[in-house]
Amino acid sequence: MKAWVHHEPGMPDCLRLEERPRPTPGREEVLIKNRAVGINPVDWKFVEWGHPDWEWPHIPGVDGAGEVVETGEGAGHIRIGARVAYHNDLMKPGSFAEYTAVPVRALIPLPDGLSYSAGAAIPCPGLTAIQAIEKVPALEGAHVLIIGASGAVGGALLQLARGRGWIVHAVCSASQAGRVRELGAATTTDYRREGWRESFAERNMEQPLFAVFDTVSGDHAAGLAPLVAANGHLVCIQDRQERAPLPAFTTTISLHEVGLNAMHHFGDKAQWGRLMSAGARIAADAVTGRFDPQLVEVVKFTELGEALMRQKQGPNPGKRIVTL
Structure with missing residues (x-):
């Protein structure tokens, strides 16, 4: 598969579009064929900072939306072809790729009337906002x-x-x-x-x-x-x-x-279930117009590095999305 990777910490322009092995979903994971990728401030920050738990080269990105194309052991009721959005763990290979392995518990079901671009705009900002408001x-x-x-x-x-x-x-x-x-x-x-x-x-x-x-x-x-x-x-x-x-x-x-990524390490299944249900309600409201996903820019996958640099430079009045 094609993926945006970096071989060491650096500015967003250190990312390179390379061929990488297509991941295999592990236990209680599914493989997503990404149709859209969301860009967040945390993405460029961790590209610059790096992390000691990463294996290099690393694929950044936490937000994405697409179709389930493969399921791992214990994936439960998730069907092949299901339309989903997701928030992935910062410590794992991420969404800046054609395929991403994602925990089942981190999937937000997308209604048929919602575009993948709008779906990819929901996870990080929407789930963070849910956590904040429930405090x-x-x-x-x-x-x-x-x-x-x-x-x-x-x-x-x-x-x-x-x-x-x-x-x-x-x-x-x-x-x-x-x-x-x-x-x-x-x-x-x-x-x-x-x-x-x-x-x-x-x-x-x-x-x-x-x-x-x-x-x-x-x-x-x-x-x-x-x-x-x-x-x-x-x-x-x-x-x-x-x-x-x-x-x-x-x-x-x-x-x-508020720490959304901390949920990947400390949240239990019941907490994840409530959070994903709240994310699903946001997705449903986005279809009816009750929730605005705030798309400010939608670009092609080949332009991801440039979009990430614009995210760092700002301003960012909304969400930047990359489509595949």
Whole structure:
């Protein structure tokens, strides 16, 4: 098969399109013939960083969509020809290839009316957003703040939050404000505007923020902790809080970290089942138009390396997809 590989850590332009052995699915795995591949920030980051558990050359990529063409022992009821999307383990050979071996538990069934491109846009941002939103109790009418709402994860989270009946305030670039409002934001704030944190802090007594979701970094999230109402929630999607960002016994907020790839190593079958069911609901909503997969770019497989470089350089107002 053809696959994009790198022989050592480096910039995205170190990837090369090469011939590699077609994988064989192991126990409780299936082989997917990829029809579309999703590109995520974690892809270029790990291309640069590498990982000590990888075998070289390594095939990157975690998101894909396609057809089941072979099943391994213990694959259960999965049928040949099934249309699926998936999130693969970062430690394993990935989706930047014509074929990928994927654990059965990580498959999202795709409805017939959904394109593979839209399907490949769901796993990483959609499942991350599901994990993030489930950290917070479902309080109807709560006001929440999402930082980075114009990105793929932020946009998915925004749509799920609106589905919960939350009033969403979005922080994003001014150029994406219109699109973010179309996704359901009640208000948008330019992250470059000076004093926007102070503005939210001033109105917090009358309009408290039940939850703040940050997609930037642990340090950035720590600076947002004073905006969270008493007994509210600070959800750190990028990185985590290594120490309490506020003095003890003040607003007593709850701190949450989100790690989708950690599920491959620590999640049990029941947790995976619930997560994939939630992913299937997103896929069904994408068919009816209730969920926007936020496709910003769709290119050919031969252009994957260039698309990954654009992902690194940004901006990324949505999801970049590669088709096979």
